[in-house]
Amino acid sequence: MKLNRFAKVALVAVASSSLVIAGTTTSNAATKKLKSIRVAAVVKGLDNPFFIGIKEGIEETALKYGVYANVQAAPGLNDDIGQANKLDSLAGQNYDCYIVIPISSNNLSQAIGKITKKKKTVINIDSPVDAASLKAAGGKITSFAGTDNFEAGKAGGAKMVAAIGAGKKIGLIAGLAGNVTSAARVDGFKAGAVGATFVGPVNADWDTTKALDAANAMITANKDLAGFFAANDQMAQGVGKAIKAAGLKIPVYGVDGIADALNEVKAGSITATISQYPYVMGQMGVEACIIAAQGGKVPAQTITPYYIIDSANITAALTNKSTRGYFPNQTPPGAYTNPYTKLIKKN
Amino acid sequence: MKKISRKSTAPSSEGAVDINFLSRVRSKIQDPFFWSDWLVVVAFVFVIAFFGAIAPAEFLTLWNLNNILVAASIPAIIAVGQTFTVLTAGIDLSVSSTMTFGAVTFGLAFTNGWPLLQCVLFGTIAGTFVGLLNGLIIAKRKINDFIVTLGMLSVASGAALVLSDGKPRQVISESLATLAIGDKANIPYLMMVAFVIVVVAHFVLFHTRFGTHVFAVGGDPESARAMGISVVKIKIAVYVISGALAGFAATLAISRIGSAEPAANTSILLNSVAAVVLGGVSLFGGRGTIFGPFIAALLLQSLSNGLTVIGVAAYYQYLSIGLVVILSAALVRTDK
Amino acid sequence: MTTKPYAIECVNIKKAFGSVDALKGVSMFAKPGEVTAIIGDNGAGKSTLIKCISGVYNSDEGEIKINGEVVEFVNPEESRSFGIETVYQTLSLIEDLSIWQNLFLNREITKGFGPFKILNKSKMKEEATKMLKNLDVYIPSIKSRTRRLSGGQRQAVAICRAAGWGSSVVIMDEPTAALGVRETAKVEDLIKRMKAQGLAILLISHNFDQVLRLSDQIWVMRQGDVMAGLRSKDTSGDELVALITGAKSGKG
Numbered sequence A: 001m002k003l004n005r006f007a008k009v010a011l012v013a014v015a016s017s018s019l020v021i022a023g024t025t026t027s028n029a030a031t032k033k034l035k036s037i038r039v040a041a042v043v044k045g046l047d048n049p050f051f052i053g054i055k056e057g058i059e060e061t062a063l064k065y066g067v068y069a070n071v072q073a074a075p076g077l078n079d080d081i082g083q084a085n086k087l088d089s090l091a092g093q094n095y096d097c098y099i100v101i102p103i104s105s106n107n108l109s110q111a112i113g114k115i116t117k118k119k120k121t122v123i124n125i126d127s128p129v130d131a132a133s134l135k136a137a138g139g140k141i142t143s144f145a146g147t148d149n150f151e152a153g154k155a156g157g158a159k160m161v162a163a164i165g166a167g168k169k170i171g172l173i174a175g176l177a178g179n180v181t182s183a184a185r186v187d188g189f190k191a192g193a194v195g196a197t198f199v200g201p202v203n204a205d206w207d208t209t210k211a212l213d214a215a216n217a218m219i220t221a222n223k224d225l226a227g228f229f230a231a232n233d234q235m236a237q238g239v240g241k242a243i244k245a246a247g248l249k250i251p252v253y254g255v256d257g258i259a260d261a262l263n264e265v266k267a268g269s270i271t272a273t274i275s276q277y278p279y280v281m282g283q284m285g286v287e288a289c290i291i292a293a294q295g296g297k298v299p300a301q302t303i304t305p306y307y308i309i310d311s312a313n314i315t316a317a318l319t320n321k322s323t324r325g326y327f328p329n330q331t332p333p334g335a336y337t338n339p340y341t342k343l344i345k346k347n
Numbered sequence B: 001m002k003k004i005s006r007k008s009t010a011p012s013s014e015g016a017v018d019i020n021f022l023s024r025v026r027s028k029i030q031d032p033f034f035w036s037d038w039l040v041v042v043a044f045v046f047v048i049a050f051f052g053a054i055a056p057a058e059f060l061t062l063w064n065l066n067n068i069l070v071a072a073s074i075p076a077i078i079a080v081g082q083t084f085t086v087l088t089a090g091i092d093l094s095v096s097s098t099m100t101f102g103a104v105t106f107g108l109a110f111t112n113g114w115p116l117l118q119c120v121l122f123g124t125i126a127g128t129f130v131g132l133l134n135g136l137i138i139a140k141r142k143i144n145d146f147i148v149t150l151g152m153l154s155v156a157s158g159a160a161l162v163l164s165d166g167k168p169r170q171v172i173s174e175s176l177a178t179l180a181i182g183d184k185a186n187i188p189y190l191m192m193v194a195f196v197i198v199v200v201a202h203f204v205l206f207h208t209r210f211g212t213h214v215f216a217v218g219g220d221p222e223s224a225r226a227m228g229i230s231v232v233k234i235k236i237a238v239y240v241i242s243g244a245l246a247g248f249a250a251t252l253a254i255s256r257i258g259s260a261e262p263a264a265n266t267s268i269l270l271n272s273v274a275a276v277v278l279g280g281v282s283l284f285g286g287r288g289t290i291f292g293p294f295i296a297a298l299l300l301q302s303l304s305n306g307l308t309v310i311g312v313a314a315y316y317q318y319l320s321i322g323l324v325v326i327l328s329a330a331l332v333r334t335d336k
Numbered sequence C: 001m002t003t004k005p006y007a008i009e010c011v012n013i014k015k016a017f018g019s020v021d022a023l024k025g026v027s028m029f030a031k032p033g034e035v036t037a038i039i040g041d042n043g044a045g046k047s048t049l050i051k052c053i054s055g056v057y058n059s060d061e062g063e064i065k066i067n068g069e070v071v072e073f074v075n076p077e078e079s080r081s082f083g084i085e086t087v088y089q090t091l092s093l094i095e096d097l098s099i100w101q102n103l104f105l106n107r108e109i110t111k112g113f114g115p116f117k118i119l120n121k122s123k124m125k126e127e128a129t130k131m132l133k134n135l136d137v138y139i140p141s142i143k144s145r146t147r148r149l150s151g152g153q154r155q156a157v158a159i160c161r162a163a164g165w166g167s168s169v170v171i172m173d174e175p176t177a178a179l180g181v182r183e184t185a186k187v188e189d190l191i192k193r194m195k196a197q198g199l200a201i202l203l204i205s206h207n208f209d210q211v212l213r214l215s216d217q218i219w220v221m222r223q224g225d226v227m228a229g230l231r232s233k234d235t236s237g238d239e240l241v242a243l244i245t246g247a248k249s250g251k252g
Helices: A002-019 A049-065 A080-091 A108-119 A132-136 A149-164 A178-194 A208-221 A233-245 A258-266 A278-293 A314-319 B002-008 B012-032 B031-055 B062-087 B095-110 B116-140 B147-162 B172-182 B189-207 B210-219 B221-226 B229-256 B267-278 B291-309 B313-329 C046-053 C076-081 C101-104 C119-133 C151-163 C181-195 C210-212 C237-245
Strands: A023-026 A038-043 A068-073 A097-100 A121-125 A143-146 A171-173 A198-201 A225-230 A250-255 A272-276 A297-299 A301-303 A306-309 C008-017 C021-032 C035-040 C060-068 C070-071 C085-088 C169-173 C198-203 C217-222 C225-231
Touching: A038 A080, A038 C101, A049 A068, A049 A272, A049 A278, A068 A080, A068 B313, A068 C151, A080 A097, A080 A108, A080 A306, A080 B229, A080 B291, A097 A278, A108 A121, A108 A132, A108 B172, A108 B229, A121 A171, A121 A278, A143 A278, A143 B062, A143 B147, A149 A178, A149 A208, A149 A225, A149 A250, A149 A272, A149 A306, A171 A178, A171 A208, A171 A233, A171 A314, A198 A208, A198 C035, A208 A233, A225 A233, A233 A250, A258 A272, A258 A314, A272 B291, A278 A297, A297 C181, A314 C046, B002 C217, B031 B267, B031 B291, B031 B313, B062 B095, B062 B210, B062 B229, B062 B267, B062 B291, B095 B116, B095 B147, B095 B229, B095 C076, B116 B229, B172 B189, B172 B229, B189 B229, B189 B291, B210 B221, B210 B229, B221 B229, B267 B291, B267 B313, B291 B313, C008 C046, C021 C035, C021 C046, C021 C060, C021 C198, C021 C217, C021 C225, C035 C046, C035 C210, C035 C237, C046 C169, C046 C198, C085 C151, C101 C151, C119 C151, C151 C169, C151 C181, C181 C198, C210 C237, C217 C237, C225 C237
Parallel strands: A038 A068, A038 A097, A097 A121, A121 A143, A143 A301, A171 A198, A171 A225, A225 A250, A250 A272, C035 C198, C035 C217, C085 C169, C169 C198
Antiparallel strands: A023 A297, A272 A306, C008 C021, C008 C060, C060 C070, C217 C225
């Protein structure tokens, strides 16, 4: 028995060292049977489909491995203190690992600090916990899995330039002024669209109607626009309407991969959506927890997949196990890297 | 009834005391208000006993009880302010964004290098100012409190977003961190602060002329006016109190989350109204206590904590907490 | 007349609401130690007159004298400071406050200084007991909520509150309108005791029997004017009805 466990730890250590991406951290927990692993997760408010996608990713993955998972959410989308209370309540309980998505970059730091003092693992997914406040609270994050909005935007930019050719003019529609996510997506797109010139970005506050109005104005002022990039799908829908009304045939790309956008990609009113996979984030969170509980080395940081869904792969995306509703294609229709799955021992 | 008449034949003077006591108990029990005052205590004991029975090893730990006290501290302070407005038959729907506004002003002061105490004062003054605006508009212009404070909910959070440019400001301070996680004799500092406010508020309400006038204005504004009480002044004052406490609570919120967030946290509002109703304060005004809403704030956090601890799924938690609030409100119904 | 000035005297009081003349130059008086009744049909101006005396309204013209001296007040507070108290039909009691709290409403006794003034509850309870005892009003407990009192008890508490505070004139608007026979009798006894203590009482009542039984002086009002001032012992119910309806002119 004892030898067996030793052998397993050694095996995992060897196996994982070759697979790990960046810096790694080793959990203090000893190897546990899958059945005895208990995971607690505190996500953002469940009034947002993105976080429902994450929740289902966590729950279904836990079910698949046979580990126990308790998913709790902040009482509301902005209830930063309520979310901290939830994590506090769970912190004292008998869990091996905690998956967290902080509402603000700081609000869970103190609660994480308490968990670290109890020598339990914390996995951070989606939105990163601020490093400075985490340090001040004495907290430690074992692994982070989240989207790189800049890279997602960059891939979109490259794709569009490849489609329309270099040296063309592209209109940019951004979300709320000062929003970090929007800025990363737009900046990424600009970096990817090598050789293109840009109009905007204009802030349309993530709103379909505002994006429609903004796109109309941009089309009127720039007859030579060759494409549009919107920082989310709702705005891309608005832009699509504006393009159609102007009688143009130019591409528009959105970001997120919500159900409506996929349908519009199928119908052709949106050219492509750079799809995100909340379900995969939840899955990676649970898998990271399992690795830590088994005493393995957990990759310190993983970028969750994004995938450009256009006419080429829309059918595959739409038929991809549609349990999410708002986010129907729960996993990418093509290959993506998940550094966690391979590190899990089935016991 | 029989018991009392038998007792009354007892010759000893002790018997006489007993009758007095018994009839007092009886008249208390028959008074529907007695139940609205005590229901929250009964419910609180019940909730603790309930979770204590199903999950003693998880729920009844020092760690967890400490968590409940920490979680209840901010709602308790906001509920105290809300109690004052509800006692005058009003309501302050702007508390959550007033707190946000206070937090943002605190954050501005902090990033400009002000000393901590001045930041606290600045945030409190900002909240007081919002409360004063509420009070002036409601009392002087005689506009419905519901509409005014609902509008202010939006105004204050808009102002917070404008002031902060929508960005959170990190507030890392050793003293605030100590306030947030420290305790003495297992009582968290945050709860001590909340309790001091509760005691002071109780004193103001029950041992000053102002307090009596708050009850009078809430119970019957016409009569209060006829007795020469300035209904306008009292109304302004209760909104000022509510705003000031919301502004002050921002300090506690910042200490807990380590930054001044510009987004309004509306569950603070729901929590405060629920605590006030559960705590036996009449929504028609003129009746209530401070300790009732305080215990209700503890009760609500215990409930939320207990459900999380025993692993009730998030969706069912919303459901059960809402049901408890409505059920209790039905039980403490005090229509005239 | 020269020995004792009127407790209150109104001289040519006029009050108009827009184009409606509510009071067209009313002159009347009330003596200390007497019950002075004001009677008249609805809209005769009784309420407007007492509201001018109690400071709720400011009269357009005329003067009010208290103990022979001309006074001016613009609100109920100032009127009260001259010793004029009013018991309205609504009684102005706060249902959810205790009896002693109501007796001391807005006149709370405090101890301490400045912002640290706190209520002196024991003193107020003590004084409240005295106030009630002074007028032989029996209430089971001054600590109980006013909500729990009967109509007559409430009336008694409201009257005691008005009679306390060293007031010289107590105005009562229909003090027994909502009461049964026994409670009415008790309130009437209370009014007699107040009279015996030297207060001037202004009584508005529709009940002629009561007016004749209780009052010493009667002023009959009609359409914003005083039709007649009579000594109660010299008049009858029939005469009062005739004056009120205008069948008989008091001034002629």
